[in-house]
Amino acid sequence: MSRDRTPLALGLILAAIVAAGPFLPPWLLFILTLAIARGLVALGLMLLLRAGLVSFGQALYYCIGAYTAGALGIRLGVSDVLLQALAGAGVAALTAWILGFLLARYRGIFFGLLSLALSMILYGLIVKNEALGSTDGLNVLPSTLFGVRPHEGWVRYTVLVAAAGVAVIAALLVHRYLRTPLGRLAPAIKDNEIRVEYMGASARHAIHVKYVIAATLAGIGGALAATTVGHIDPEMAYWTTSGEFIFVAILAGTGSVIAPFLGALIFGAIHTVAYDLSPNTWQMSLGAALLVLIVFLPDGVWSLFARRKAA
Amino acid sequence: MAAILDAKGLHKNFGAVTAASDINAAIERDSVVGLIGTNGAGKTTFINMITGYLKPDRGRIHYEGRDITELAPRDITRLGICRSFQIPQLYASLTAFENMMVGVGVVLRNAGLGGFLSRGRPLVPGHDLPAEEAAARILERFGLAEYRDKNAQVLPGGVRKLLDIALTMVAKPRILLLDEPTSGVSAEEKFAIMEMIMKAVRAEGATVLFVEHDMEVVSRFAERVLAFYDGRIIADGPPEVVLNDPEVKRFVVGGELHRIDEAQGRARA
Numbered sequence: 412m413s414r415d416r417t418p419l420a421l422g423l424i425l426a427a428i429v430a431a432g433p434f435l436p437p438w439l440l441f442i443l444t445l446a447i448a449r450g451l452v453a454l455g456l457m458l459l460l461r462a463g464l465v466s467f468g469q470a471l472y473y474c475i476g477a478y479t480a481g482a483l484g485i486r487l488g489v490s491d492v493l494l495q496a497l498a499g500a501g502v503a504a505l506t507a508w509i510l511g512f513l514l515a516r517y518r519g520i521f522f523g524l525l526s527l528a529l530s531m532i533l534y535g536l537i538v539k540n541e542a543l544g545s546t547d548g549l550n551v552l553p554s555t556l557f558g559v560r561p562h563e564g565w566v567r568y569t570v571l572v573a574a575a576g577v578a579v580i581a582a583l584l585v586h587r588y589l590r591t592p593l594g595r596l597a598p599a600i601k602d603n604e605i606r607v608e609y610m611g612a613s614a615r616h617a618i619h620v621k622y623v624i625a626a627t628l629a630g631i632g633g634a635l636a637a638t639t640v641g642h643i644d645p646e647m648a649y650w651t652t653s654g655e656f657i658f659v660a661i662l663a664g665t666g667s668v669i670a671p672f673l674g675a676l677i678f679g680a681i682h683t684v685a686y687d688l689s690p691n692t693w694q695m696s697l698g699a700a701l702l703v704l705i706v707f708l709p710d711g712v713w714s715l716f717a718r719r720k721a722a
Numbered sequence: 723m724a725a726i727l728d729a730k731g732l733h734k735n736f737g738a739v740t741a742a743s744d745i746n747a748a749i750e751r752d753s754v755v756g757l758i759g760t761n762g763a764g765k766t767t768f769i770n771m772i773t774g775y776l777k778p779d780r781g782r783i784h785y786e787g788r789d790i791t792e793l794a795p796r797d798i799t800r801l802g803i804c805r806s807f808q809i810p811q812l813y814a815s816l817t818a819f820e821n822m823m824v825g826v827g828v829v830l831r832n833a834g835l836g837g838f839l840s841r842g843r844p845l846v847p848g849h850d851l852p853a854e855e856a857a858a859r860i861l862e863r864f865g866l867a868e869y870r871d872k873n874a875q876v877l878p879g880g881v882r883k884l885l886d887i888a889l890t891m892v893a894k895p896r897i898l899l900l901d902e903p904t905s906g907v908s909a910e911e912k913f914a915i916m917e918m919i920m921k922a923v924r925a926e927g928a929t930v931l932f933v934e935h936d937m938e939v940v941s942r943f944a945e946r947v948l949a950f951y952d953g954r955i956i957a958d959g960p961p962e963v964v965l966n967d968p969e970v971k972r973f974v975v976g977g978e979l980h981r982i983d984e985a986q987g988r989a990r991a
Contacts (some may be wrong), residue, residue, distance in 0.1 A: 592827025592836045599824040602813040609811070611799035611893060612828040675916070 417586050420669060421579045428575045430570045439586040440567040444639045447574045448678040449634035449659055450672035453705040454585055455625030456660040457671055462621055463601030464518065468526030469656045471533050472503040472626040474648035476633025478543065479503075482641045484552035491574040492554045503630025507623045515619040519602075540633050548644025551637050574635045580626060582668040587623070589668070593617055629656075658697070662704055664711020673712060724931050726751040727772065727803075727897055732781035734767055734953075741767040742778065743953040749897070754930045756944030758937070759974055763950035764979065765933045766808070767909070769899045772931075773805045774798040780850035781943050783899070799833055800894035808933075809907055810886035814974040818866055818885055821874055825892035848894035856892075862890040863922055880907045880915065887919055893927070898923060900932040904939060912936060937975055939966060950976050 427490035432440065452469050459466050477498030483489040483498050487497040510529060517525055537543050553560065554570050589592045596617045599607050604614045637643045646652060655678070663674025678697075709716055725748035729800060732745035742764050749755055757765045770776040770784055774795040783791045787906050790798055812949055813821050826846050830836035830853065835844040837968055849856035866883050869877055874885060903919060904912040916939055934940050940947060947964040949957040951973040957964045964970055 419794040584740045588838060594840075595824055595827045598816055598820075599813045602815050606811040606813065606889070607806060607824075607828075608796045609799055610825055610889065611796050611832055613796055619850055643757070676950050 417667060417669065418583060421512060421582055421586075424672075425575050425579045426671070429572055430487075432571055437567050440568045440571050441639065442683060443575050443676070444567070445636060446573045446675040447571075447578045447672060448636040448639060448675075449630040450675035451578055451581060451635070451677065452629040453659040453663060453671035453675055454582065454668060455628035456656055457663070457665045457668075458585065458588075458621045458625050460596065460660060461597035461601065461665050462618060464618065464621075465523050465657065466622075467523045467532035467650065467653050467657065468524040468528070469504065469625065469629045469651065470648050471526070471530035472507060472629035472654035473633035473636070473652065473656070474530070474533055474537070474643075474645070475503045475506055476500065476630030476635075477637035477643045477647050478633075478639040479630070480535070480634035481549050481551045485549060488552070489679055490552040490560075491558065492556050492570055492635070493577070494639055496573075496577055496631045499630040499634030499637075500627045501630075503633070504623055504627040507626030508619075511619040511622045515615045515620055527650055530649060531686065532643050532647040532655055534650075536647065538544070544644070545678045546645060548642055548646075551641050551643060554638045557663045570635075574639070577631060577635070578672065580707065581631065582672070585624070585628075586668045593620060595622065630647035658701060662701070662712060664708075665719075666711065666713040666717050670713035672709060677712060724751065725749055726786055728784040729768075729772065730782050732768070732771055732778045732783070734771060734776060736773040740878060740953045742771065745781070745955060746951075746959070747948060747955065749929060749931065750894075752927060752929055754923075754943060755932070756934045756940040757931060757950065758935070758947060759950030759963075760807050763839060764953040765950050766901055767953075768950070769805060769901055769931070770932065772798075775801060779800055792960045799893060800844070802893070803892050803899070804890045804895035804897070805899040806887045806890045806901060806903060808902040810887070812874040812882060812885055815873065817873055817879065818861060819870045820859055821885060821889060822892065823853060825889050826853045826857045829893055860888050860892060863925075864891075864918060867923075880911045883907055884906055884915060884918070891922055895928050897929045897931070900930065902933050902935065904934065904936060912939055913942070932951050937965060958986045 428443070456466060456469055459588045479502045480495035480497045483495055490493065514522060514525055514678050526622070537623035538546055543549065554566060557567050558574055596607060596612060600614045600617060607614045633647065636647070659674045662673060662677060681697055681700050682693065685693035689696070727749040729745055729747045732742050735760040745764070745768060757768065758942060759765050759823070760951040767776060767841050771778050774793050774797070774835070776788070778791065782789055785803060790801065792858060803943060811825060816824065827836065829846055829848070830844060833847045835847070843852035845851060846853055849859065851859060852863055858867070858870070860937060864887070866881065866884060869881055874882065876886065883903065883906065885899065890898065904915055907915055946959065947957070947961045948955050949964050949970045950966070956973065957967045957970045
């Protein structure tokens with residue numbers, strides 16, 4: 412049996428970010444942090460995809476995480492990155508636990524569209540709510556870490572390191588979860604749910620758990636994105652945002668917990684370059700990239716690594 | 723001897739079609755019971771009602787004195803009544819070993835073991851081995867070790883059939899329901915498959931109910947035969963008695979022969 416290299420790889424990635432961060436330009440720190448935030452959402456989507464479910468509504472929890480972080484700063488003056496991420500995770504998890512009783516009953520297109528509908532309801536609610544800044548959104552307090560406000564030039568680096576730390580812990584936990592009996596049920600549910608039931612397991616319960624974990628990760632991602640960008644708006648719950656997360660998850664593949672972060676980084680790079688070259692038609696470049704990917708790497712970018720390992 | 727499974731007055735209609743009509747059967751512990759009958763006679767409906775896939779319109783099913791009529795399939799499985807399928811129900815994208823690991827994982831989970839916070843490698847209840855070893859042992863017992871790393875969807879029919887039954891055995895069933903365990907398998911393989919199943923079952927000590935069309939297999943392996951016709955049990959007893967019952971000969975065994983004659987007739991035409 413081959414040794415599990417994922418924890419070591421995650422540790423090395425974290426060390427590299429901590430070591431290289433101070434030498435990187437602020438715009439790159441920004442892209443990296445945002446990639447981590449998106450990667451967390453995609454990591455959750457990966458859990459659902461492994462069970463054969465596509466959520467078109469992860470932006471719901473991304474937005475909940477972001478607004479929780481924003482509200483915590485504005486209403487209670489809490490600007491700590493980690494506390495905001497924790498609160499974002501908690502509110503997202505609670506919401507998903509409640510909605511999960513409904514969603515875990517559905518499969519296929521019904522699951523996808525119901526999740527989409529729920530995120531659009533949140534979008535509608537925020538747009539109509541003046542206290543939440545309506546379509547303009549809200550500005551988020553400058554970040555602190557453990558009660559300390561980093562020096563002006565070090566804010567981006569501090570947030571990046573905090574985000575990377577949180578992401579590595581999350582990835583390790585998900586990695587362990589995938590090796591538990593409950594985690595192993597995902598591909599079985601995707602292949603043959605009736606058999607899962609006839610073996611004495613509840614597919615609905617397994618999906619409910621995965622849905623809550625996915626939402627928790629999206630909530631953390633949203634909170635980190637809020638503090639990185641410094642601004643939140645209802646677009647974070649819009650269906651195109653959910654679409655971006657699916658893009659990242661498909662781009663990445665479901666082979667490893669590292670894949671979603673790699674996918675998010677590639678997405679960030681394509682997005683940045685495409686926007687730079689043609690601000691009005693960047694979506695076209697993104698679409699073309701996805702098309703190429705589906706044709707040549709149907710199992711995602713991670714399949715390149717998996718193939719090399721198998722060879 | 724006390725019955726481990728007791729079905730009383732089971733009725734099931736699908737619209738105007740009666741699939742089960744006043745089915746009464748008390749199954750004794752550790753017995754091997756063959757269910758025979760033409761297609762549509764009610765054998766699979768009987769199995770589907772015992773395993774909770776179908777709820778009878780009337781009647782009750784008791785397992786070790788407990789009423790299980792209203793339970794869901796997974797709850798019935800957890801009590802120790804497991805089934806295999808006429809068409810193997812496997813996890814097609816997973817290897818034979820991974821299929822077993824899913825099953826072993828469910829057993830661990832239902833025993834409250836192998837959770838997120840558990841440390842070390844817990845022993846799988848009933849197998850007394852860690853998960854990987856337990857999965858490998860079952861594959862070995864069913865002669866499937868050489869297919870361990872092959873995807874279920876590319877396995878030959880007979881192997882898929884065995885893997886389906888092996889999956890059923892993971893939970894160490896007290897009652898094993900086999901829906902046509904030798905269908906789709908070559909005539910030469912039939913007896914070998916049944917021998918292997920019976921060997922594994924004898925080692926575990928389970929009660930077996932199996933649906934079978936091959937009367938040679940039935941007379942060789944069953945201790946008792948229930949003959950179904952038109953949703954009813956028309957004969958119940960030892961194979962030598964039931965298979966020679968005039969009604970059974972006319973409606974079940976004869977029915978089979980008649981169908982074989984028809985098929986041969988079509989082939990000649």
